[in-house]
Amino acid sequence: MATIEEVARAAGVSTATVSRALREQSGVSERTRKRVRTVAEELDYSISRSASGLATGRTRRIGVLVPYVSRWFFGQVLAGAEEVLRSAGYDLMLYVVGDREGRERFFRELPVRRSVDAVLVLTLSLREKEADRLRELGVPLGFVGGRMDGFNSVWIDDYGGGMLAVRHLLNQGNRDIALIHGGAPDSLNLPAPHERCTAFRDAMAEYGVPVRESWLCTGDFSVSGGRRAMNRILADELRPTAVFAMSDEMAFGALHALRDHKLSVPREMMIVGFDGHEMAECSGLSTVVQPVHEEGATAARLLLEQLQQGGDETRDVVLSTELVVRSSTTGHDSM
Structure with a gap:
């Protein structure tokens, strides 16, 4: 050497x-x-x-607080952040708080104290006491998935993206629309599910269409959960003509269930997802695309800028979404 x-x-x-x-x-x-x-x-x-x-008094480590690591979205955000931080000579220290006990223990013990140069939080709506605990660390803070005072914040308009998806189904002539939502536990307090659920209800109200509560089912942001949710919806005495799945992974599961029931997409059931998963194109899935990798990369760059420049000034960045229409809602049958 x-x-x-x-x-x-x-x-x-x-x-x-x-x-x-x-x-x-x-x-x-x-x-x-x-x-x-x-x-x-x-x-x-x-x-x-x-x-x-x-x-320098620095550890060259960035703490990352995340509710899941096995879900596609979180993996992509982490990959974007890690790529930027690694090129700048920083390592990631991952803290998974996917349950109430783990979350409470983290904020009680605060293991990142004097162990990292900055902290990045992924899509957790922090309670004020939790945010204060992180602010007490005196290091740059980043947040992906919403805006937090004192944090460099990167997010998309989840509400606007949800409106895009549901309006698309309504404009295709659908009035019987089901929703497969994330169903995240209250202990995680994730912002995106709430915003997308609100968008679903508001878009339906905008068109004067009632919401059938039995068609609102939890899919746990997973393929298997989406499949179970779609099966529950199909077991109802009435059948919808369209489904908004709040993540592409849940939409993939719903497509599996529709195939099991020999229902044609989009002729008998239209479906739209959310995220822009790389498998959406080959599955013919219409979806609201968000720049997931770039969300992590942008948050990492903001932290590096603050580390290099010093000071308490933080920045907010809102990234755009786009509805990509494929065969699951229009054109030829995707199944």
Whole structure:
């Protein structure tokens, strides 16, 4: 492995500049920083994490608070954040709070204290006491999935996206529309399910269409849950002509159930999802696409900017959604 002196000579800078560039400290132009990084990679040189921490007071670690890791959405957001942070020399420390006990223990013990340089929260509507506990850490904070005071916030318009989906079904002539929702436990307090449910009810009311409560079923944001929910809907004495599934994974499960019942899509049942899963295109699924990977990447960039510039100023970024219409709601049958 090369030494810092060898990197400095190859890059045409001082050893102090190499140190500042690789530690993301100020006083180095972006052009020089990139040149130093390139030379360091070519020479297989890396700074000592422990030495860097002692010199800068930083751990080079970012804590990430997430309710799930097995769901597609959270995996994609994490991938986007990890890609940006890794390229800047940071590691992720993952904290999963998918149940009430785990969440309460995290905020009681706060294991990230003095262990990370920043904290990123993924789609958890924090209670004020929880948000205050994180603010007490005195490190940059990021939030994906809504807006929080004192946090760099990245989100989409879940309500607007839900309206796009349901209006699309209504404009196709449907009036008997079911909803497969996430059904997240109250302990997780996820913002997206609430916003999309509200959009469903408001769009139906906008068109003067009543909501049949027996057609509102929990799908647990999973393929298997979506399949079970669709089966419950089909067991009702009346059958809808369309379904809004609040995630693509639940929509995939619903499509499985419709196939089991030999129902044709979209002739006998239309279905629209939400997320923009990579399997949606090959499944012919109409869906509201959100830039999931970019949500994580954007949140990571905002944290890095605050770490580099210092100060308490935070930023809000709203990313756009788009309805992509495929054969599950129009055109040829997808099944």
